Amino acid sequence: MKYLYLSALMIASTGCANESYYINEGKKEPLTFIQTKERSNSNLDMYKTKNGIKVGVSDSLLVKFYDTKNLELYIKKYNILHVKKVLPNLYEFKVMDKSLTLDVANELSVQKDVKYAHPNFVKKVRKR
């Protein structure tokens, strides 16, 4: 069942590559997939936010829990790897393929015991 679920997620994410989103403070933030040679790093998929900011998505995501009692359940359900505890109740996980990162983060975002979940975005730091 787990693999069927993941396959469905992968098909869904492939089919909607140009209409992706992530959830920020409870709101869907659209992301547009972009082809770029800017960073020759195959570990990142590049997207543009609605404000035109380029963000990279790897296989890493950050999840903040209100309560961690279901943590193992989520690890099994989404076949994710627990990498480390970053801060109290904030965890880094890895998915099996970076094409799943947004979908897994979005699914986790709506769980009652999850405060937020988002990819471990890579962003350009702009000097001012």
Place this chain on the structure above:
Amino acid sequence: MKKLSLIALSLFVLGCGGGGSSEDGKDTIVLKSKIADPSYEYQWYLHRNDTFYSANNINYNAHIHPKDYFRKYRGKGIKIAIIDNSLDISHYDLAGAIKGTYSVLTKSSSLVNPYNIDVLDEQDRSHGTNVTGVVGARANDDEIYSIASESSLYFLQYSENMSELETIELFKKAKEFGADIINCSWGTYDVSESVKEYIQDLATNGRDGKGVLVVFPTGNGDEQNIGIDVSDINDESMIKEVISVGASDTRNQKASYSNYGQNLDVLAPGGDFDSELEKDILTLGLDNSSMYNSGTSFSAPIVSATLALMLEVNPNLTRVQAEDILKSTADKIGNFSYENGRNNFYGYGKINLSKALKKSLDLR
């Protein structure tokens, strides 16, 4: 910003005499020695040198009104973390200033040399050194003067392309170093919930519950360097608990490039950008040099250093109190009306160092 130029100060000849300003503070304690830094008289953003101001047509009040507080307080005992791209750690005007370092590039205390970092623009190599100079160049007979010349500095090197985890890692390091103030002369225009939450936590619970003072500039406008409204942009400078800083110029008005918005708190001098070099911010460059640069990147460290003096005179100030003092003592400059003390272009106005310190002292 893009305009900057390395200068050899030995060639910097102006007919300014003496270096003394006409500040009129009345001394109640023993003053430190006279400011000997050779470029002090050209640092219009800190104080007024009448000859220099007149020669360069600078508004009489474009500085931050230090009176004699520079000779009384220099940020001693205050820890300032600077998160930036690189540092000329051996610059002689920073001798003894840097008490700790960390780099996300090396995952260690070893910083990558400015000449070895990835930059889109060659001029960007010196950005971290420029910012650090404004915060805490030492008071000596070299180069420039800075407001917090006796503060303890901690330099944290970021990566040009940085993950959320690496950003959190840098703020965690700043906390480990015991930073009272964290200066971030950068931004992403897209802060994530995890980074935002950690900054808010530091600003609320850090410094033994008094709150760390986290300072971000608003940024330098669009592609034409015209300031934009960042109210609805998810930027670090728009976090409520962050002290959000825009730039003023030598006209003593909002600099045209300075971004603005609902959470803009205060302005501080940032240079004119499209004018003569002398109207930009003179600070430290690479290889023991001085140079000019401009932008809100340099307004933020002026505020960070001012906060260091406020904490020096009153270490019990909470982040909320310090921010309130900064806002309530700011000068209402510009041609916009202020409703309930602020507007979206100037925030609460331009910082006034002497008023902020006096109020900090009064609250002791």
